[in-house]
Amino acid sequence: MSASYAISRQKIDAFQLVAGQNPDTEIHNTRAHLAYQHVFSDVTSGRFSAAVQRSMSDLRAEPHAAPSLVKTANQLADLLPEVQFPIHRALNTFQWGAVFSHRAAGGRHVLTWGADAARYQMNGVESANARGAFTFANDALHSAVDNLRLGLPITYEVTIGPMDRGFRNLSADIFAADQWGIGSRLQLYYGLRYSLVTAPTEVNHLNQFPYGCDCNNFSPRFSFAYRLPAAWTLRTGYTVSFGQIYPVTYGQVRFNEPLAHRIQVQSPNLVDPLRGINFNDPNTRQLPTRLSPDLVSPYSHQYNFTLERRFGTAGSATYLLRLGYVGSRTFKPLEAHINNRAVPVPGIPLTLATVDQRRADPRYVDVRNIVNGGAAYLDAAQVSLQAPPRRGLVWGLTYTFGKALDTGSDYAGTAANTELTKSRPQSQFDSYRDRKGLSNFDSTHALMLYYAYDLPGRFTWLLRNWRISGAALAKTGTPFTIAVGSDNPGFGNVDGGTSDRPNLLDPSILGMTVGDPDTSASILRRDRFSYIALGESRGNLARNALRKGGIVNFNAALARELHWRGSGDRAVLLRGEVFNLTNHPQFDEPQRTLTGSSFGKITNTLNDGRVLQLSVRFQF
Numbered sequence: 232m233s234a235s236y237a238i239s240r241q242k243i244d245a246f247q248l249v250a251g252q253n254p255d256t257e258i259h260n261t262r263a264h265l266a267y268q269h270v271f272s273d274v275t276s277g278r279f280s281a282a283v284q285r286s287m288s289d290l291r292a293e294p295h296a297a298p299s300l301v302k303t304a305n306q307l308a309d310l311l312p313e314v315q316f317p318i319h320r321a322l323n324t325f326q327w328g329a330v331f332s333h334r335a336a337g338g339r340h341v342l343t344w345g346a347d348a349a350r351y352q353m354n355g356v357e358s359a360n361a362r363g364a365f366t367f368a369n370d371a372l373h374s375a376v377d378n379l380r381l382g383l384p385i386t387y388e389v390t391i392g393p394m395d396r397g398f399r400n401l402s403a404d405i406f407a408a409d410q411w412g413i414g415s416r417l418q419l420y421y422g423l424r425y426s427l428v429t430a431p432t433e434v435n436h437l438n439q440f441p442y443g444c445d446c447n448n449f450s451p452r453f454s455f456a457y458r459l460p461a462a463w464t465l466r467t468g469y470t471v472s473f474g475q476i477y478p479v480t481y482g483q484v485r486f487n488e489p490l491a492h493r494i495q496v497q498s499p500n501l502v503d504p505l506r507g508i509n510f511n512d513p514n515t516r517q518l519p520t521r522l523s524p525d526l527v528s529p530y531s532h533q534y535n536f537t538l539e540r541r542f543g544t545a546g547s548a549t550y551l552l553r554l555g556y557v558g559s560r561t562f563k564p565l566e567a568h569i570n571n572r573a574v575p576v577p578g579i580p581l582t583l584a585t586v587d588q589r590r591a592d593p594r595y596v597d598v599r600n601i602v603n604g605g606a607a608y609l610d611a612a613q614v615s616l617q618a619p620p621r622r623g624l625v626w627g628l629t630y631t632f633g634k635a636l637d638t639g640s641d642y643a644g645t646a647a648n649t650e651l652t653k654s655r656p657q658s659q660f661d662s663y664r665d666r667k668g669l670s671n672f673d674s675t676h677a678l679m680l681y682y683a684y685d686l687p688g689r690f691t692w693l694l695r696n697w698r699i700s701g702a703a704l705a706k707t708g709t710p711f712t713i714a715v716g717s718d719n720p721g722f723g724n725v726d727g728g729t730s731d732r733p734n735l736l737d738p739s740i741l742g743m744t745v746g747d748p749d750t751s752a753s754i755l756r757r758d759r760f761s762y763i764a765l766g767e768s769r770g771n772l773a774r775n776a777l778r779k780g781g782i783v784n785f786n787a788a789l790a791r792e793l794h795w796r797g798s799g800d801r802a803v804l805l806r807g808e809v810f811n812l813t814n815h816p817q818f819d820e821p822q823r824t825l826t827g828s829s830f831g832k833i834t835n836t837l838n839d840g841r842v843l844q845l846s847v848r849f850q851f
Contacts, residue, residue, distance in 0.1 A: 232267045251296020251311040254318075259287040274334040282326045290318040292362070300364035303375040304716030304729060306827040314364060315479075315648040320355035322478070343422075344407040353398040353431075353478045359486045359493065359648070363389040363504070368729055369717040369826035370583075376828070385583060385718065386727075387499035388518065391510070392491030397434035398478060403427050408452060415458075422452040426473055428528060431481055438484040441524040448473050448528065459538075467536035474529040479647045480565055480601060483520040493518040495596040497586050497727070516587065520567075520599040527603060529644075531561040548619030555613045563603030565646040566639060571598040572659050572726040581720055581765055586727045597727065601646045605638030605663060607670065623685035628678065635673040639666035639774070655730040657769035668774035669710040677706035701787035701812075708746055708782065710775030713755070715762060716824035722762050724769060732770040733760040733825050741773075746780015748833040751821045755831030762825070779820045784838070785812040804848040814841040 239260045245253035266280040292312035301310035328347030335342060365384040367375045378384070408422025426448040430440050454468030486493045492510050495518045500506050509515055535557040543549035573589035575581060587596070611633025618626050639654040639662075640646065656665040683700040715723050715731040723731040735741070737759040745751045755777075763770050790806040819835040 233265075235262075235264045237262045245293050247293070249308050249310065251293045252308070253293070254290040254312060254316050255293055257287075257289040259285075261285045275332070277329060277331045279329045280327070282324075284324045284326075285321065286324075287321045288318060289320075290316055292316050299362050300360065301379070302364065302366045303379055304366075304368045304826060305714070305822065305824040306375045306716065306829070307379075312362065313649065314360045315358055317361070318355070318357050320353070320357065323352040323354075325350045339412045341410040342408070343410075346403070346405045348401065348403040350401050351399065351478075353482070354396075356395045357479070357482055357485065358394060359390045359483070360388045361390050361394060363387065365499075365501070365504070366729065368719065369722060370719040371721055374828060375716065375826065382501040384499055384501060384504075385497070385729075387496045387504035388494065389505070390486050390491060390493045392486075393437075394485055394491070396437060396482065396485050398431040398482065399434060400431040401429045417455065417457050419455045420452070420468075421454075424450040424452065426450065428475065431478075437490060438487075440481065440484065441522055442526040445476075445527045448530070461540075462542070463538055463540045465536065465538055467534075469532070469534040472531050472533055474531070474564075474643065476526060476528060476565065477645050477647070480645050481522060483601070483647055484522065487519050487521075488517055493520075498583060514594065516594065516596050518596045518599070520601065523600060523602045525603075526601065527563060529561060529564045529603065531559050531607075533557075533559045543619065548621070550619060551617040553613070553615045553617075555615075557609075557611050557613065559607075559609045561607035561609075561637075561641070564605055564607060564637070564640040565644050566602055566604035566654070566662075567646040567651050568600045568602055568604060568659070568662055569597050569651075569655055569728070570600060570659050571595050572728065574726065575766055581725045583719060583725065586725065590727075599651060605640055605666070607635070607637035607641050609633065609635045609670075623687060624682065625684075626680070626682035628680045630679075631677045632675065633673075633677075634675065635670035636667065637670045638663055641670055641672070652728075652730065655728055657724065657731050658726075660768070665769060666774055668776065671709060671775065673710055673775070675707040677704070679704050697789060697791045699787070699789055701785065703785045705783045706781060708744055708779035710778050711745075711820040711823055712774050713760070713772055713777065713823050713825060715770065716826040720765055722826060724763050724767060725765075731763055732772045732774070733762055734770045735759070735772040735776075736761055741776055742778070744778045744780060745821050745831075746778075746818050746833075748818060751833045752831040755821060755823075757825065757830065760825055779837075780818045782817050782837075783815055784817070785815075786810050787812050800851065802850045804846075804850065806846045806848070808844040808846075810842040810844070811838055811840065 241258045243256040245255050247253050262282065262284040264280065264282040266278060268276065268278045270276045296312050297310040300312065300314060326347065326349045328345065330343060330345030333342045366386045367379045368385050369375050370378065373381065404424060404426045406422060406424040408420065411419045413419055427444060427446040429444045430442055450471045450473065452470045456464060456466045458464050485491060494505065494508060496504055535555065537553055537555035539551060539553045541549040541551050571590050571592050573586040576589045579585050579589055611631055613629060613631045615629040616627060644650060654666065656662040658665060679702060681702040683698060686694055686697045713732060715733050716729065717723050718725055718727065718729050718731065723729065740754060740759060743754055745754050786809065788806060788808045790804065793803045795801045816836045817838040818833050819837050821831050821833045822829045824830060
């Protein structure tokens, strides 16, 4: 029998150049775990466990932050806090499980089976522009920054009403598997897992959920290892992995009427943005978020194979070479389809002032539908070499070549908070084709070298028993998207959103890396793009069509463990770490808003300068 208890407390007083850019944060985690293992016989054993975990987080705006979020279409740093703050969240998780193992047929079969269940309690307050958000953009007369100075926003969005909720739901799994040794050269593993997740409920019945239990999730597991001639070994596997509908996703029901009012005002008054809004009037335009009645967990087909071989001098330690492939196909990721957007209507001029008049349903502004939409694809080949220990040195390297595509949301997408706007398609009528492109994390080439070296014991006491370790990473930069930055006539499609992309006039720049501040503006010249003409639904430039600069980073550490004389249990561990050893900058994406005054210029870095960190750990 074993029992454990762990508690951690973390408090962060945020640092930022723009007040409120990061939230002040407190995180408290507590976990208690009890396990009992019983041997029923020489071939059968079982393990039973129970655990309770409580995770509390409090993220709030820095006291000197701007009272509302102010956005200028990426021309200036946003005056934060972001839309989701404040967040006061407590998640209680109660888990139970049992797993059994039985060796049969003289050990050629190892059978495992078991089940687990969990109950989740999510309590707290979450926000969606509870502090309000102003958006400024370019128009025919002024830039977004000029409109900020003049106090002329294009939209104001705010959510008013009680935001505290208590959600409850359950999950359960049943599984069985067999590891089968077929002769001396082949080992086979196969199994099946069944999972279910119930729909959440709100403890005070403040909200109802349109979807039910996701109760038909079957996950096959299959793999085998086969020893080939010439000392090669083949390994391959396949499984289906299920994600989840996150609390931040289904919790958006708290922002809907009748208890809450989510309002978006076109061309608001800066001093009194809600002037003329009557919250008791059922005809007041709302900005609802609707959950699909057939919402289910996203899932991914995952598969891989590896060829590996050891080689080297007979009788000595050997190198391990691996040649591999990994792939996945993900279906039903969570996405937000934003409908009820303004469209061209005969007889009504295409201006920002007529946006609400040109919506299909006059009761609403945008209608955000959370659905299982789209797909994601990943294919990657990998070569790795692991060297044997030699005179205190161990090292290895890995090279990966891959490609990742999706339609705007990956496997871990939540369709909440900033994802609602960042993955918004240009047109509501062509969401799939418009958003299909490289995944935000796509990186074509990645090379990693890692090492550890123990200084020889023949050195003096001051130098002996030190370990030097580190890693070097070089990889292709990730993609980014060029945006127009304005919905006004002559810039965007005037549908009420600022997600438009321009038309590309010079296809020769597609796929280019824009990572050098000295050349970025010459690549992203304005004459290579054009704005959307009045009446066009979208620009022709694809999402994530260009890349940021590559990443080259070196991290290292120096450590030594000191023991008290005559005691192996009491020790002091000294460790020094350095991140970004060469103090090399990793440049951020260029200013990517075509209407911005500094379009194409790189003005920031992704990483910090060289960071040194020292630690002392006492063990007793």
